[in-house]
Amino acid sequence: MRNDDPKTLARHIVPLVRPSDVLFAVGPAFDGRDPWAAPQLLLIGPGQPPRGVTATVGAMRWGTYSVAGSDPVRLGFWTSQELSAIAETVEHLALAARVPAVRAHFPRLDTGTRKLLHDLRRGEVLAGASEAALWRERLGLDQLHVYVAAIHLRRFAARRRQAEGLLDDGDVEDAGWMLSECGAELLAALLATTGETNPRRHWHPRLLRLHEKTVGADEAACVLRLLRHGPCGRDGADAIRAALWDADRLHAQILRRCPSLPDSSARSATVARNP
Structure with a gap:
Protein backbone atom coordinates (compact mmCIF):
# COMPACT_ATOMS: atom_id res chain seq x y z
CA MET A 1 0.00 0.00 0.00
CA ARG A 2 1.30 3.44 -0.86
CA ASN A 3 2.12 5.66 2.12
CA ASP A 4 -0.04 8.39 0.58
CA ASP A 5 -3.21 6.38 -0.09
CA PRO A 6 -6.48 7.84 1.30
CA LYS A 7 -6.54 5.74 4.46
CA THR A 8 -3.00 6.73 5.41
CA LEU A 9 -3.67 10.39 4.65
CA ALA A 10 -6.89 10.31 6.65
CA ARG A 11 -5.19 8.83 9.71
CA HIS A 12 -2.78 11.78 9.94
CA ILE A 13 -4.95 14.63 8.64
CA VAL A 14 -8.28 13.86 10.29
CA PRO A 15 -7.11 15.05 13.74
CA LEU A 16 -6.98 18.54 12.20
CA VAL A 17 -10.56 18.24 10.98
CA ARG A 18 -13.43 19.54 13.09
CA PRO A 19 -16.85 17.84 13.14
CA SER A 20 -18.24 20.52 10.81
CA ASP A 21 -15.40 20.11 8.28
CA VAL A 22 -15.20 17.94 5.19
CA LEU A 23 -11.97 16.46 3.85
CA PHE A 24 -11.61 15.16 0.29
CA ALA A 25 -8.81 13.41 -1.57
CA VAL A 26 -8.82 15.01 -5.03
CA GLY A 27 -6.72 15.51 -8.14
CA PRO A 28 -5.34 13.16 -10.78
CA ALA A 29 -4.30 10.57 -8.18
CA PHE A 30 -7.92 10.01 -7.18
CA ASP A 31 -10.07 10.73 -10.25
CA GLY A 32 -8.63 8.11 -12.56
CA ARG A 33 -6.23 10.28 -14.59
CA ASP A 34 -2.92 9.41 -12.95
CA PRO A 35 -2.92 7.05 -9.93
CA TRP A 36 0.77 7.77 -9.27
CA ALA A 37 0.47 11.56 -9.13
CA ALA A 38 1.17 13.42 -5.89
CA PRO A 39 -1.89 13.40 -3.62
CA GLN A 40 -4.02 16.49 -3.09
CA LEU A 41 -6.48 17.15 -0.28
CA LEU A 42 -9.35 19.62 -0.15
CA LEU A 43 -10.78 20.85 3.15
CA ILE A 44 -14.11 22.64 3.60
CA GLY A 45 -15.11 24.29 6.85
CA PRO A 46 -16.86 27.29 8.38
CA GLY A 47 -14.96 30.36 9.58
CA GLN A 48 -11.21 30.22 10.05
CA PRO A 49 -9.42 27.05 8.95
CA PRO A 50 -8.28 24.66 11.66
CA ARG A 51 -4.92 24.97 13.28
CA GLY A 52 -2.14 23.80 11.00
CA VAL A 53 -3.86 24.91 7.79
CA THR A 54 -2.72 28.22 6.36
CA ALA A 55 -5.59 30.06 4.67
CA THR A 56 -7.72 33.16 5.02
CA VAL A 57 -11.48 33.43 5.00
CA GLY A 58 -12.73 34.59 1.63
CA ALA A 59 -9.63 33.45 -0.22
CA MET A 60 -9.06 30.15 -2.01
CA ARG A 61 -5.54 29.15 -0.93
CA TRP A 62 -3.40 26.07 -1.27
CA GLY A 63 -0.50 25.01 0.93
CA THR A 64 2.00 22.14 0.82
CA TYR A 65 2.41 19.90 3.85
CA SER A 66 4.36 16.79 4.80
CA VAL A 67 2.24 14.19 6.55
CA ALA A 68 4.02 11.63 8.74
CA GLY A 69 7.15 11.69 6.62
CA SER A 70 5.30 11.11 3.35
CA ASP A 71 5.86 13.11 0.19
CA PRO A 72 4.51 16.68 0.36
CA VAL A 73 0.73 16.90 0.11
CA ARG A 74 -1.13 19.75 -1.51
CA LEU A 75 -3.99 20.90 0.71
CA GLY A 76 -6.56 23.53 -0.23
CA PHE A 77 -9.07 25.22 2.06
CA TRP A 78 -12.47 26.61 1.09
CA THR A 79 -14.88 28.18 3.53
CA SER A 80 -18.53 27.25 3.81
CA GLN A 81 -19.35 30.85 2.91
CA GLU A 82 -17.46 30.54 -0.37
CA LEU A 83 -19.30 27.34 -1.27
CA SER A 84 -22.64 28.95 -0.39
CA ALA A 85 -21.92 31.74 -2.88
CA ILE A 86 -21.02 29.15 -5.54
CA ALA A 87 -24.23 27.26 -4.77
CA GLU A 88 -26.23 30.41 -5.56
CA THR A 89 -24.52 30.67 -8.94
CA VAL A 90 -25.25 27.01 -9.64
CA GLU A 91 -28.92 27.57 -8.77
CA HIS A 92 -28.95 30.42 -11.28
CA LEU A 93 -27.42 28.07 -13.86
CA ALA A 94 -30.16 25.53 -13.27
CA LEU A 95 -32.78 28.26 -13.64
CA ALA A 96 -31.18 29.52 -16.85
CA ALA A 97 -31.38 25.99 -18.26
CA ARG A 98 -35.14 25.92 -17.67
CA VAL A 99 -36.32 29.50 -18.23
CA PRO A 100 -35.53 31.19 -21.58
CA ALA A 101 -35.86 34.70 -20.11
CA VAL A 102 -32.98 34.00 -17.72
CA ARG A 103 -30.58 32.77 -20.41
CA ALA A 104 -29.66 36.27 -21.49
CA HIS A 105 -27.87 36.53 -18.13
CA PHE A 106 -26.25 33.11 -18.21
CA PRO A 107 -24.09 32.78 -15.05
CA ARG A 108 -20.34 32.48 -15.40
CA LEU A 109 -18.30 29.76 -13.73
CA ASP A 110 -14.58 30.44 -14.04
CA THR A 111 -12.08 27.64 -14.49
CA GLY A 112 -11.05 27.65 -10.83
CA THR A 113 -14.64 27.25 -9.67
CA ARG A 114 -15.33 24.49 -12.18
CA LYS A 115 -12.14 22.74 -11.03
CA LEU A 116 -13.40 22.93 -7.44
CA LEU A 117 -16.83 21.54 -8.41
CA HIS A 118 -15.18 18.76 -10.40
CA ASP A 119 -13.01 17.86 -7.41
CA LEU A 120 -16.01 17.84 -5.07
CA ARG A 121 -17.90 15.63 -7.50
CA ARG A 122 -15.10 13.13 -8.18
CA GLY A 123 -13.09 13.32 -4.97
CA GLU A 124 -12.98 10.65 -2.27
CA VAL A 125 -14.44 11.68 1.08
CA LEU A 126 -11.96 11.09 3.90
CA ALA A 127 -13.89 12.79 6.71
CA GLY A 128 -17.32 14.40 7.10
CA ALA A 129 -19.31 12.10 4.82
CA SER A 130 -22.73 13.46 5.83
CA GLU A 131 -21.64 17.08 5.32
CA ALA A 132 -20.06 16.13 1.99
CA ALA A 133 -23.34 14.61 0.82
CA LEU A 134 -25.20 17.80 1.75
CA TRP A 135 -22.73 19.97 -0.17
CA ARG A 136 -22.86 17.72 -3.22
CA GLU A 137 -26.64 17.98 -3.23
CA ARG A 138 -26.72 21.73 -2.64
CA LEU A 139 -24.18 22.34 -5.41
CA GLY A 140 -26.17 20.18 -7.84
CA LEU A 141 -23.11 18.10 -8.69
CA ASP A 142 -25.21 15.33 -10.21
Whole structure:
Protein backbone atom coordinates (compact mmCIF):
# COMPACT_ATOMS: atom_id res chain seq x y z
CA MET A 1 0.00 0.00 0.00
CA ARG A 2 1.30 3.44 -0.86
CA ASN A 3 2.12 5.66 2.12
CA ASP A 4 -0.04 8.39 0.58
CA ASP A 5 -3.21 6.38 -0.09
CA PRO A 6 -6.48 7.84 1.30
CA LYS A 7 -6.54 5.74 4.46
CA THR A 8 -3.00 6.73 5.41
CA LEU A 9 -3.67 10.39 4.65
CA ALA A 10 -6.89 10.31 6.65
CA ARG A 11 -5.19 8.83 9.71
CA HIS A 12 -2.78 11.78 9.94
CA ILE A 13 -4.95 14.63 8.64
CA VAL A 14 -8.28 13.86 10.29
CA PRO A 15 -7.11 15.05 13.74
CA LEU A 16 -6.98 18.54 12.20
CA VAL A 17 -10.56 18.24 10.98
CA ARG A 18 -13.43 19.54 13.09
CA PRO A 19 -16.85 17.84 13.14
CA SER A 20 -18.24 20.52 10.81
CA ASP A 21 -15.40 20.11 8.28
CA VAL A 22 -15.20 17.94 5.19
CA LEU A 23 -11.97 16.46 3.85
CA PHE A 24 -11.61 15.16 0.29
CA ALA A 25 -8.81 13.41 -1.57
CA VAL A 26 -8.82 15.01 -5.03
CA GLY A 27 -6.72 15.51 -8.14
CA PRO A 28 -5.34 13.16 -10.78
CA ALA A 29 -4.30 10.57 -8.18
CA PHE A 30 -7.92 10.01 -7.18
CA ASP A 31 -10.07 10.73 -10.25
CA GLY A 32 -8.63 8.11 -12.56
CA ARG A 33 -6.23 10.28 -14.59
CA ASP A 34 -2.92 9.41 -12.95
CA PRO A 35 -2.92 7.05 -9.93
CA TRP A 36 0.77 7.77 -9.27
CA ALA A 37 0.47 11.56 -9.13
CA ALA A 38 1.17 13.42 -5.89
CA PRO A 39 -1.89 13.40 -3.62
CA GLN A 40 -4.02 16.49 -3.09
CA LEU A 41 -6.48 17.15 -0.28
CA LEU A 42 -9.35 19.62 -0.15
CA LEU A 43 -10.78 20.85 3.15
CA ILE A 44 -14.11 22.64 3.60
CA GLY A 45 -15.11 24.29 6.85
CA PRO A 46 -16.86 27.29 8.38
CA GLY A 47 -14.96 30.36 9.58
CA GLN A 48 -11.21 30.22 10.05
CA PRO A 49 -9.42 27.05 8.95
CA PRO A 50 -8.28 24.66 11.66
CA ARG A 51 -4.92 24.97 13.28
CA GLY A 52 -2.14 23.80 11.00
CA VAL A 53 -3.86 24.91 7.79
CA THR A 54 -2.72 28.22 6.36
CA ALA A 55 -5.59 30.06 4.67
CA THR A 56 -7.72 33.16 5.02
CA VAL A 57 -11.48 33.43 5.00
CA GLY A 58 -12.73 34.59 1.63
CA ALA A 59 -9.63 33.45 -0.22
CA MET A 60 -9.06 30.15 -2.01
CA ARG A 61 -5.54 29.15 -0.93
CA TRP A 62 -3.40 26.07 -1.27
CA GLY A 63 -0.50 25.01 0.93
CA THR A 64 2.00 22.14 0.82
CA TYR A 65 2.41 19.90 3.85
CA SER A 66 4.36 16.79 4.80
CA VAL A 67 2.24 14.19 6.55
CA ALA A 68 4.02 11.63 8.74
CA GLY A 69 7.15 11.69 6.62
CA SER A 70 5.30 11.11 3.35
CA ASP A 71 5.86 13.11 0.19
CA PRO A 72 4.51 16.68 0.36
CA VAL A 73 0.73 16.90 0.11
CA ARG A 74 -1.13 19.75 -1.51
CA LEU A 75 -3.99 20.90 0.71
CA GLY A 76 -6.56 23.53 -0.23
CA PHE A 77 -9.07 25.22 2.06
CA TRP A 78 -12.47 26.61 1.09
CA THR A 79 -14.88 28.18 3.53
CA SER A 80 -18.53 27.25 3.81
CA GLN A 81 -19.35 30.85 2.91
CA GLU A 82 -17.46 30.54 -0.37
CA LEU A 83 -19.30 27.34 -1.27
CA SER A 84 -22.64 28.95 -0.39
CA ALA A 85 -21.92 31.74 -2.88
CA ILE A 86 -21.02 29.15 -5.54
CA ALA A 87 -24.23 27.26 -4.77
CA GLU A 88 -26.23 30.41 -5.56
CA THR A 89 -24.52 30.67 -8.94
CA VAL A 90 -25.25 27.01 -9.64
CA GLU A 91 -28.92 27.57 -8.77
CA HIS A 92 -28.95 30.42 -11.28
CA LEU A 93 -27.42 28.07 -13.86
CA ALA A 94 -30.16 25.53 -13.27
CA LEU A 95 -32.78 28.26 -13.64
CA ALA A 96 -31.18 29.52 -16.85
CA ALA A 97 -31.38 25.99 -18.26
CA ARG A 98 -35.14 25.92 -17.67
CA VAL A 99 -36.32 29.50 -18.23
CA PRO A 100 -35.53 31.19 -21.58
CA ALA A 101 -35.86 34.70 -20.11
CA VAL A 102 -32.98 34.00 -17.72
CA ARG A 103 -30.58 32.77 -20.41
CA ALA A 104 -29.66 36.27 -21.49
CA HIS A 105 -27.87 36.53 -18.13
CA PHE A 106 -26.25 33.11 -18.21
CA PRO A 107 -24.09 32.78 -15.05
CA ARG A 108 -20.34 32.48 -15.40
CA LEU A 109 -18.30 29.76 -13.73
CA ASP A 110 -14.58 30.44 -14.04
CA THR A 111 -12.08 27.64 -14.49
CA GLY A 112 -11.05 27.65 -10.83
CA THR A 113 -14.64 27.25 -9.67
CA ARG A 114 -15.33 24.49 -12.18
CA LYS A 115 -12.14 22.74 -11.03
CA LEU A 116 -13.40 22.93 -7.44
CA LEU A 117 -16.83 21.54 -8.41
CA HIS A 118 -15.18 18.76 -10.40
CA ASP A 119 -13.01 17.86 -7.41
CA LEU A 120 -16.01 17.84 -5.07
CA ARG A 121 -17.90 15.63 -7.50
CA ARG A 122 -15.10 13.13 -8.18
CA GLY A 123 -13.09 13.32 -4.97
CA GLU A 124 -12.98 10.65 -2.27
CA VAL A 125 -14.44 11.68 1.08
CA LEU A 126 -11.96 11.09 3.90
CA ALA A 127 -13.89 12.79 6.71
CA GLY A 128 -17.32 14.40 7.10
CA ALA A 129 -19.31 12.10 4.82
CA SER A 130 -22.73 13.46 5.83
CA GLU A 131 -21.64 17.08 5.32
CA ALA A 132 -20.06 16.13 1.99
CA ALA A 133 -23.34 14.61 0.82
CA LEU A 134 -25.20 17.80 1.75
CA TRP A 135 -22.73 19.97 -0.17
CA ARG A 136 -22.86 17.72 -3.22
CA GLU A 137 -26.64 17.98 -3.23
CA ARG A 138 -26.72 21.73 -2.64
CA LEU A 139 -24.18 22.34 -5.41
CA GLY A 140 -26.17 20.18 -7.84
CA LEU A 141 -23.11 18.10 -8.69
CA ASP A 142 -25.21 15.33 -10.21
CA GLN A 143 -26.02 17.82 -13.00
CA LEU A 144 -22.58 19.39 -13.27
CA HIS A 145 -21.92 17.71 -16.63
CA VAL A 146 -25.07 19.32 -18.04
CA TYR A 147 -23.97 22.79 -16.92
CA VAL A 148 -20.48 22.22 -18.32
CA ALA A 149 -21.90 21.12 -21.67
CA ALA A 150 -24.17 24.19 -21.80
CA ILE A 151 -21.29 26.53 -20.97
CA HIS A 152 -19.06 25.14 -23.71
CA LEU A 153 -21.79 25.02 -26.34
CA ARG A 154 -22.51 28.68 -25.71
CA ARG A 155 -18.82 29.43 -26.10
CA PHE A 156 -18.71 27.37 -29.28
CA ALA A 157 -21.57 29.43 -30.71
CA ALA A 158 -19.72 32.68 -29.95
CA ARG A 159 -16.45 31.44 -31.46
CA ARG A 160 -18.24 30.12 -34.53
CA ARG A 161 -19.75 33.54 -35.15
CA GLN A 162 -16.27 35.06 -34.80
CA ALA A 163 -14.85 32.57 -37.30
CA GLU A 164 -17.59 33.43 -39.82
CA GLY A 165 -16.94 37.13 -39.33
CA LEU A 166 -13.22 36.69 -39.88
CA LEU A 167 -13.86 34.73 -43.07
CA ASP A 168 -16.21 37.45 -44.31
CA ASP A 169 -13.40 39.96 -43.69
CA GLY A 170 -10.93 37.81 -45.61
CA ASP A 171 -8.87 37.02 -42.50
CA VAL A 172 -8.30 33.34 -43.19
CA GLU A 173 -5.40 32.90 -40.79
CA ASP A 174 -7.28 34.11 -37.72
CA ALA A 175 -10.40 32.23 -38.84
CA GLY A 176 -8.34 29.02 -38.82
CA TRP A 177 -7.17 29.76 -35.30
CA MET A 178 -10.77 30.46 -34.22
CA LEU A 179 -11.81 27.14 -35.77
CA SER A 180 -9.41 25.35 -33.42
CA GLU A 181 -11.05 27.24 -30.54
CA CYS A 182 -14.42 25.95 -31.75
CA GLY A 183 -12.96 22.45 -31.62
CA ALA A 184 -11.73 22.95 -28.05
CA GLU A 185 -15.20 24.03 -26.89
CA LEU A 186 -16.89 21.13 -28.67
CA LEU A 187 -14.36 18.69 -27.20
CA ALA A 188 -15.16 19.88 -23.66
CA ALA A 189 -18.90 19.64 -24.36
CA LEU A 190 -18.52 16.18 -25.92
CA LEU A 191 -16.63 14.96 -22.86
CA ALA A 192 -19.36 16.41 -20.64
CA THR A 193 -21.90 14.13 -22.35
CA THR A 194 -19.92 11.19 -20.92
CA GLY A 195 -20.06 12.73 -17.44
CA GLU A 196 -16.48 14.06 -17.64
CA THR A 197 -16.28 17.53 -16.08
CA ASN A 198 -12.53 18.14 -15.77
CA PRO A 199 -11.97 21.75 -16.92
CA ARG A 200 -8.23 21.43 -17.62
CA ARG A 201 -7.97 21.70 -21.41
CA HIS A 202 -4.56 20.02 -21.60
CA TRP A 203 -6.18 16.82 -20.25
CA HIS A 204 -9.02 16.78 -22.79
CA PRO A 205 -7.32 14.93 -25.69
CA ARG A 206 -6.20 12.20 -23.29
CA LEU A 207 -9.67 12.02 -21.73
CA LEU A 208 -11.14 11.78 -25.24
CA ARG A 209 -9.04 8.69 -25.87
CA LEU A 210 -10.28 7.19 -22.61
CA HIS A 211 -13.90 7.84 -23.60
CA GLU A 212 -13.58 7.12 -27.33
CA LYS A 213 -15.80 4.03 -27.23
CA THR A 214 -18.54 6.07 -25.54
CA VAL A 215 -18.38 9.14 -27.78
CA GLY A 216 -17.77 7.16 -30.96
CA ALA A 217 -14.72 6.97 -33.21
CA ASP A 218 -16.22 9.27 -35.87
CA GLU A 219 -17.07 12.00 -33.35
CA ALA A 220 -13.62 11.71 -31.75
CA ALA A 221 -11.90 11.98 -35.14
CA CYS A 222 -14.07 14.96 -36.11
CA VAL A 223 -13.31 16.99 -33.01
CA LEU A 224 -9.58 16.25 -33.28
CA ARG A 225 -9.60 17.46 -36.90
CA LEU A 226 -11.17 20.71 -35.74
CA LEU A 227 -8.52 21.14 -33.06
CA ARG A 228 -5.72 20.65 -35.58
CA HIS A 229 -7.26 22.50 -38.50
CA GLY A 230 -5.62 25.56 -39.98
CA PRO A 231 -5.75 27.65 -43.17
CA CYS A 232 -4.13 26.06 -46.18
CA GLY A 233 -3.25 28.12 -49.22
CA ARG A 234 -5.81 29.83 -51.36
CA ASP A 235 -8.37 27.13 -50.61
CA GLY A 236 -8.12 27.82 -46.85
CA ALA A 237 -11.39 29.76 -46.60
CA ASP A 238 -13.38 26.99 -48.32
CA ALA A 239 -11.72 24.37 -46.11
CA ILE A 240 -12.59 26.31 -42.98
CA ARG A 241 -16.21 26.76 -44.04
CA ALA A 242 -16.43 23.00 -44.69
CA ALA A 243 -14.93 22.36 -41.24
CA LEU A 244 -17.50 24.70 -39.67
CA TRP A 245 -20.21 22.59 -41.26
CA ASP A 246 -18.65 19.50 -39.65
CA ALA A 247 -18.58 21.43 -36.35
CA ASP A 248 -22.30 22.14 -36.68
CA ARG A 249 -23.04 18.46 -37.21
CA LEU A 250 -20.97 17.56 -34.15
CA HIS A 251 -22.80 20.25 -32.19
CA ALA A 252 -26.14 18.66 -33.13
CA GLN A 253 -24.85 15.23 -32.09
CA ILE A 254 -23.81 16.61 -28.70
CA LEU A 255 -27.32 17.95 -28.18
CA ARG A 256 -28.74 14.52 -28.98
CA ARG A 257 -26.31 12.87 -26.58
CA CYS A 258 -27.29 15.20 -23.75
CA PRO A 259 -31.11 15.42 -23.80
CA SER A 260 -31.10 17.33 -20.51
CA LEU A 261 -29.81 20.33 -22.45
CA PRO A 262 -32.71 22.48 -23.68
CA ASP A 263 -32.33 22.99 -27.43
CA SER A 264 -32.92 26.72 -27.24
CA SER A 265 -30.12 27.33 -24.70
CA ALA A 266 -27.46 25.76 -26.86
CA ARG A 267 -28.80 25.74 -30.40
CA SER A 268 -30.20 29.23 -30.84
CA ALA A 269 -26.86 31.00 -31.32
CA THR A 270 -25.56 28.58 -33.94
CA VAL A 271 -26.82 28.68 -37.51
CA ALA A 272 -25.61 25.76 -39.59
CA ARG A 273 -24.60 26.58 -43.15
CA ASN A 274 -23.79 24.34 -46.05
CA PRO A 275 -20.17 24.63 -47.14
